[in-house]
Amino acid sequence: MQHTTTGQKAGADTLPIALSPQVTESIDRVLTAIRSHLRMDVAFITEFLGSSRIFRSVDFTSPAGDVEAGNVVPIASGYCQHVTAGRLPELIADTSTVPLAQTIPETRQLPIGAHLSVPIRVDHGKIFGTFCCFSHRPMPELGQPELDLMHTFGRMIALELTKDIERDAEQRRKITQVHNAMWSGDPDIVFQPVLRLEDRKIIAVEALSRFAAPPRQTPDRWFADAADVGMGGMLEMLALRRAVALCRDLPRGVSVNLNVSPNTLLTENILHVLHGFDPRRVVVEITEHEPVHDYEPLLLALKPLREAGIRVAIDDAGAGYSSLRHVLMLRPEIVKLDVSLTRGVDHDPMRQAMAAALGEFARRTGTIVVAEGVETTAELEALMDVGIPEIQGYILSKPQPMADLLKMLKPN
Known part of the structure; x- marks a missing residue:
């Protein structure tokens, strides 16, 4: 035996x-x-x-x-x-x-x-x-x-x-690195504004995590490593709590975009971290730390969030088959074009065609399209030509601490 x-x-x-x-x-x-x-x-x-x-x-x-x-x-x-x-x-x-x-x-x-x-x-x-x-x-x-x-x-x-x-x-x-990062105060939260082109008004900010602890690696890598060792939900929820706490000083007309992985949506109570913050001002950006094999549980997890007024965005649309599948299966209110589509869109007919196709899809379905990673005036004009209504990127502002962002949002 x-x-x-x-x-x-x-x-x-x-x-x-x-x-x-x-x-x-x-x-x-x-x-x-x-x-x-x-x-x-x-x-x-x-x-x-x-x-x-x-x-x-x-x-x-x-x-x-x-x-x-x-x-x-x-x-x-x-x-x-x-x-x-x-x-x-x-x-x-x-x-x-x-x-x-x-x-x-x-x-x-x-x-x-x-x-x-x-x-x-x-x-x-x-x-x-x-x-x-x-x-x-x-x-x-x-x-x-x-x-x-x-x-x-x-x-x-x-x-x-x-x-x-x-x-x-x-x-x-990985466990030691993630623990050490959290104990040292990571992640720090910075914010990048989203601009509505129609009236040149900042209507949202995306909360982004930054890590100072070693090793030097991208935030995506930090969250992926945490997910690999079963700490993804813990790290994401810590980032969400810090982001929401900082967003209480935002003007009421500005929404906050929070990055959440599918697994965290399935295992954690996202509404709980809002602590009275108006859910109608919250957009959940679904990231891809892991593939989604069954959409039914994810749709069920999103249902109470949507009923509370939270909107859903698909991040990095156009970067691969899975992101487009997310769009079809989850029916988001917002689709964010991946930087690989916006970078150099002004001189690349293929990128222009893809951006235009996603823009047309959004218009027919009542979805808002946001182009990420816009850096130049030429890129901005090309995106406007194909009807993209909102942008995010260095042409407007790099990610910055909330204190600096509030100065930027303060009326003249």
Whole structure:
């Protein structure tokens, strides 16, 4: 019978490596093969965790005491630490002939008559834990060939584990970086205005996150890293709360655009962060940190927001198939043209045609189109020629702190 754990039970001093299903299945097959081939009763691997060790995978003919996947025991218990420290041999054909083995409680409790154990070495010889098997009865036939086989399979397990160890290290690095960024005060929130061309009036601002903590990377990368390690909702909600708090000083005729990923819309209460801020002045810009496979739950999540007066915008429209699919499936009130369409639109007939097509689609469906990333007068004029009603970009203003934005919005 086989039992495997991919996580941690309470009691470990440190977090165990997260094992992928593929690596777990591979290790399970190795344990079953070695236990059956050597006619042992129990085979297992352990991971050393500070002063503890955790049984990561166990294969047995019948349960054997605490040798159960997920159990965390003191590292000093059992044979493992004695073997890696050289106090016990890796091969014990008959434990009754080894004085130290006779002093170990598990020898009689389980019982252990014969024992094989080899260290699992990863990352330049670092010991991950041990690969072990034992029989309840002595096995005098065990010898060097059996031990060599254990070493061979131990190296195979180490190679499999290395894949997950590297991935786990990357995950932990991201977790640490996101935690450090939040503790240091990130994200800082800046705002970029949206201009209605008809009357040259600023009618909205987009709240944008900025990060000062290392490493130097784009805000999109920060949010993607947070999402990769299950912290995306936490980081997004922190940014939303800070943005809403700063927007309370905006003139009443100015709306605020808040970037929210589909997953956060599904898992968090967006209305809760408004804290009395008029939802009719809020636009939720749906970003793409992850693909949307099923739109029905997302539409249900958007329903109470829309009922409260919040409008929906699709960000980066035209950047790819998925953004256009968002437009068709979510029926937004606002579509924001991606900067890849607006950049150089004044001298590129293809971009002009795409912008005009999206503009015509918006007019027929009652949707507002905003062109992002407008930097030059020529780009602005080209967008006006194809009927784009609103723009956002450096030609108007770079993203700036709320205090500077309020000065810009102050009537002369």
